[in-house]
Amino acid sequence: MTGRASVSRPVAMHAGMEVVPVRRWGRQALAVVVAVVVVTVVYGFATNPNIKWPVVGEFLLNAAIVDGLLGTLELTIWSMMFATLIAVVIAVMRLSDSRIISGFAAGYVFIFRGIPMIVLLILVGNLGLFFKTFSIGIPFTDITFIAIRTRDLMTPFVASIIGLSLAGSGYMAEIVRAGLLSVGRGQREAATALGCTPAATLRYIVLPQALKVLIPPMGNEMVSMLKATAVVSVIAGGDLLTAALGISGVNYRTIELLIVATIWYLLVITVLSIAQYFVERRSAEK
Amino acid sequence: MNPSLSTMAPGRTMASEQRDRTTPMVSIQSVEKVFGTSQVLFDIDLDVQAGETVCLIGPSGAGKSTLLRCINHLEKITRGSIRVDGSLVGYREHLGKLYELHESEAARQRLVTGMVFQQFNLFQHMTSIENVTFAAIKVLRLPKPEAIERARGLLDRVGLGHKMDSYPSQLSGGQQQRVAIARAMQMRPKVMLFDEPTSALDPELVGDVLEVMRDVARTSGMTLMVVTHEMGFAREVADRVVFMAEGRIVEVGTAREVLDNPAHDRTRDFLAAVLR
Numbered sequence: 001m002t003g004r005a006s007v008s009r010p011v012a013m014h015a016g017m018e019v020v021p022v023r024r025w026g027r028q029a030l031a032v033v034v035a036v037v038v039v040t041v042v043y044g045f046a047t048n049p050n051i052k053w054p055v056v057g058e059f060l061l062n063a064a065i066v067d068g069l070l071g072t073l074e075l076t077i078w079s080m081m082f083a084t085l086i087a088v089v090i091a092v093m094r095l096s097d098s099r100i101i102s103g104f105a106a107g108y109v110f111i112f113r114g115i116p117m118i119v120l121l122i123l124v125g126n127l128g129l130f131f132k133t134f135s136i137g138i139p140f141t142d143i144t145f146i147a148i149r150t151r152d153l154m155t156p157f158v159a160s161i162i163g164l165s166l167a168g169s170g171y172m173a174e175i176v177r178a179g180l181l182s183v184g185r186g187q188r189e190a191a192t193a194l195g196c197t198p199a200a201t202l203r204y205i206v207l208p209q210a211l212k213v214l215i216p217p218m219g220n221e222m223v224s225m226l227k228a229t230a231v232v233s234v235i236a237g238g239d240l241l242t243a244a245l246g247i248s249g250v251n252y253r254t255i256e257l258l259i260v261a262t263i264w265y266l267l268v269i270t271v272l273s274i275a276q277y278f279v280e281r282r283s284a285e286k
Numbered sequence: 287m288n289p290s291l292s293t294m295a296p297g298r299t300m301a302s303e304q305r306d307r308t309t310p311m312v313s314i315q316s317v318e319k320v321f322g323t324s325q326v327l328f329d330i331d332l333d334v335q336a337g338e339t340v341c342l343i344g345p346s347g348a349g350k351s352t353l354l355r356c357i358n359h360l361e362k363i364t365r366g367s368i369r370v371d372g373s374l375v376g377y378r379e380h381l382g383k384l385y386e387l388h389e390s391e392a393a394r395q396r397l398v399t400g401m402v403f404q405q406f407n408l409f410q411h412m413t414s415i416e417n418v419t420f421a422a423i424k425v426l427r428l429p430k431p432e433a434i435e436r437a438r439g440l441l442d443r444v445g446l447g448h449k450m451d452s453y454p455s456q457l458s459g460g461q462q463q464r465v466a467i468a469r470a471m472q473m474r475p476k477v478m479l480f481d482e483p484t485s486a487l488d489p490e491l492v493g494d495v496l497e498v499m500r501d502v503a504r505t506s507g508m509t510l511m512v513v514t515h516e517m518g519f520a521r522e523v524a525d526r527v528v529f530m531a532e533g534r535i536v537e538v539g540t541a542r543e544v545l546d547n548p549a550h551d552r553t554r555d556f557l558a559a560v561l562r
Contacts (some may be wrong), residue, residue, distance in 0.1 A: 190407035190466075193358055194421035194473060195397045204424060208411050243496045 013235050049209045055256040059247060060263065068243025069264050071157075075229045075239055079164035080222055085164060087172035092202065096176050105173070112170030118231050121163035125235035127154050150155055160229070160237035168225055179210035219276035230265075240264055309372060311336040311477060311509040312357060317366035319352055319533075324353050328533045330366070336476070339503045339510040341520035341541070342529035345441055345556055350513040351404075353530070354479045357511070358399040359392055371398045397425070400470030404482040406462040414441060414465045416448040418472050426473065433472075440468040444498045460491030462546040464498050471502070478502065480512040493514070499523070517560060521545055529553045 012019040045051065057067055094105035112120070128150040137144030154162075181208045191201040233241040240261050248257040308365050310333035319327035334340050335413045342350040357363040357368055359376050368375040376392060377384040387395060408417050418437035422428045428436075441447050444464040454462050461484055470478060480499065484492045503510050503523045514520060520527050520541055526543040529536045531552050537544060548554045 079331070117558060184407075186403060186405050186407035187409060189360055190401075190403060191421075192360060192393070193399070193401040193403075194395050194469070195398065195425045196421065197393045204420065205409055209409075212411070 031168050042252050051255055051259075052253065053256075055251075055253050056259050056263075059253075059257060062247070062260075064243045064247060065260060065264070066239070068238070068240040069268075071238040071243070072146045072226070072229045072240040073268070075157075075164060075232065075237065076222070076226045078161045079168060079229070080183075080225050081226070082161065082165035082170055084218070085166035086169035087176045088207075090169065090173035091176035091180055093172065095180060109170050109173050113174075114170075115167070117167045117228055118234055121160065121235055121237075122233055124166070125154070125159040125237075126154060126161040127159070131282065144240055156232070156235050159235055160232035160239070162230060163235075164225065164232065165245070167228070168221065172218070173219055175221065176210070176214060179214040181207055182213045183209045185281050215280055215283050216276075219279070222273055222276075226268060226272065230261075253280070310334055310369075311338070311371060312511065314353070314357070315367050315369075317353070317368060318364050319349070319356060319361065320364045325364075326533050327356070327363075329503070330535055332528065332535060332538070334477075334509055334511060337507055337510055338473055338525045339512065339523055340526050340528060341524040342511065342513045342527060342528045342530060343515070343520060343544075343556075344536075345503065347532075348530040349533040350530050351481050354481050354511060356402075357477070358396050358401055358479060360401075363395040370395075373398075394427075397473060398475055399477045399479055400473055400475035401479045401481065402463070402466050402470050402483045404417070406454070406459070406466045406486070408462050408466055408469070410454055413451045413453055414446060414457070414468075417465055418469045418505070421469070422472050437468070437472055440471050441465070444468050445494065445500070457489060459487045460494050463487065463495045467495075467498055467502065471506070475508065477511065478506075478508045480510065480514070482513050482515070484514070484516060515560065527532050529556070532548070 012021075027206040046053075090105045090108055094109070095100050096102045096105075115123075131150050133147045134150050134153050135147035137142045137146075187205050187209065188201055191205045192198075196204070229237070229239045230241040232239050233245060236242050244257040244261040245254075312332070312334040314330055314332040314554055317327055317330040318325065330349075330353060332340075342353070347460050352361060353486055356363050357370060357375065362376060373395065374384070375395070376387055378387055378391070379385075383473060408414075410422065412420060415434065416438055418440060419430070419433040422433040423430055423440065424437065426433075438447070440452070441450055444467055446461055446464055446468070449457060449461060450466075454465070466541065468482075483499065487495065496516060498518070499510075499512070512520075512524070522541075524541045526538060527541045528538045528545055529548070529550075529552075536550050536552050537548065539549075543549075544553065545557065
């Protein structure tokens with residue numbers, strides 16, 4: 001950053017005269033400040049006597065940590081899948097001509113976007129406290145086909161996926177809706193004029209075109225979802241952070257294990273970002 | 287030229303001979319259309335015979351496009367009735383009652399008409415050949431090889447045999463509109479509706495599109511309804527010209543009658559402004 005200003009360039013000549021480049025004193029001063037801050041922070045972490053770096057190295061590939069990492073990835077993939085499915089359904093419902101259907105969708109988005117994710121997760125995780133059994137039957141009658149104790153069904157892992165999916169789908173429904181609206185009316189009319197039903201128009205004409213618009217924001221949602229999985233540690237959802245905190249609860253090396261978790265989160269996010277870059281480039285080529 | 291095209295509708299001469307005796311292909315009766323608080327069509331009556339080419343002309347806001355869009359039920363009429371090929375648009379008649387069609391039934395009914403839009407509306411994520419084959423495969427359930435063969439013939443015919451694998455964004459407006467015409471023809475409709483097909487084109491591209499439309503009018507035997515500002519095209523191709531203004535039909539007649547010898551001042555004023 002600072003190096004760039006000090007590189008000596010060949011002297012530019014115009015009309016036989018030397019050109020003096022603009023001196024950007026403010027920018028150079030800021031660059032120095034930034035460099036000093038970065039070096040100080042890194043040095044502070046590296047030499048802090050309270051951080052045992054060998055411990056970080058020791059636990060980076062610890063079996064429990066790797067298990068937790070896999071848990072985080074699993075949570076991310078399942079939650080992302082369910083959230084996307086729900087989001088598409090809600091977004092389509094939101095655009096329905098029926099006020100009840102579009103109203104329901106609006107209410108869904110309002111509720112699940114409004115509740116903080118951590119509250120939602122604790123609620124879902126403790127569902128067994130206020131709904132003792134989960135049953136399938138005819139509403140408002142005593143007829144039931146299946147009844148399971150909520151406690152057995154709602155393992156922390158399942159509760160995590162449900163909580164993350166619900167929270168994520170609220171946001172994603174709005175993204176998908178914007179994507180659907182970005183497909184021009186003319187496209188829908190052309191399909192209609194060719195004899196397509198509304199369902200066929202949605203499936204073959206609107207969704208494929210909306211998808212292209214949706215790839216960048218959905219990639220960001222994926223990264224958000226990955227980070228959000230850390231929140232499930234409040235209900236011991238079996239993720240990376242839960243694993244790291246579990247170990248630090250025993251050996252009291254909290255900072256070291258948080259650093260371990262941080263390294264893994266950044267690594268996975270880097271991989272995701274690279275994947276997103278290639279997917280975006282491919283879809284932009286069309 | 288293309289054998290598949292000549293079989294799609296009764297031949298033109300036969301239709302002309304029987305014109306007085308057969309029921310019209312499109313029959314519009316006392317149609318009114320209201321959008322919210324503004325009425326855009328007043329008391330429209332018009333019969334179009336099978337194989338006929340009718341051009342609708344008139345100033346913008348006259349309701350020409352709306353009328354066209356009512357014929358294939360993209361818009362719902364407020365009062366009156368429209369029959370296409372004998373069946374009532376948007377309804378099923380049963381025991382003296384009219385049942386509104388479900389969307390899937392309306393979709394099937396729409397197959398009798400084809401439409402070409404001002405803005406082409408080609409599917410942006412599909413190549414030319416995919417645009418043309420899409421509905422034949424997904425709606426008509428034609429076997430893919432047959433749909434492709436038919437589409438190739440049509441794209442050749444509109445002069446775009448070399449652009450089959452191009453996406454709409456890689457084509458000029460005129461080329462896109464010719465693909466759009468092929469796309470509508472692929473479904474072998476009995477009635478083709480053209481909604482200002484050349485209005486969005488650069489002047490030098492208009493000729494190619496009109497040439498294709500002339501070809502369709504002369505050889506396909508289909509019934510054509512064309513909203514246009516191309517008076518030369520109307521004069522040359524139209525069996526009848528309909529002049530509309532402010533939501534009403536002002537006069538109907540042969541191209542010669544309406545364009546060269548208009549009966550109404552309103553028509554005269556319009557033609558003077560357009561042909562100037």
